[in-house]
Amino acid sequence: MRLQHRDVRVQDECVSYAGIVITSFENGAEVGERWIPLGVDPSEADDEQLIQQLRDALIWQARRPPKAAGE
Numbered sequence: 001m002r003l004q005h006r007d008v009r010v011q012d013e014c015v016s017y018a019g020i021v022i023t024s025f026e027n028g029a030e031v032g033e034r035w036i037p038l039g040v041d042p043s044e045a046d047d048e049q050l051i052q053q054l055r056d057a058l059i060w061q062a063r064r065p066p067k068a069a070g071e
Contacts, residue, residue: 001057006035020050022057 024032
């Protein structure tokens with residue numbers, strides 16, 4: 001996981017956005033990458049998306065499905 005800026009061109013304007021990159025590796029080789037934008041004033045929906053992406057990455061890293069509460 002790392003912080004990264006990405007440039008987006010909208011018509012004639014270029015805007016830079018900060019985000020978190022989550023990179024997945026398997027046997028030392030990169031197998032996936034997700035970039036999640038971070039806004040200056042993030043909404044609750046932004047926070048929830050980030051939490052879900054981080055949760056998914058940790059579960060993938062552990063290579064096991066999550067258990068339901070009480071299991």
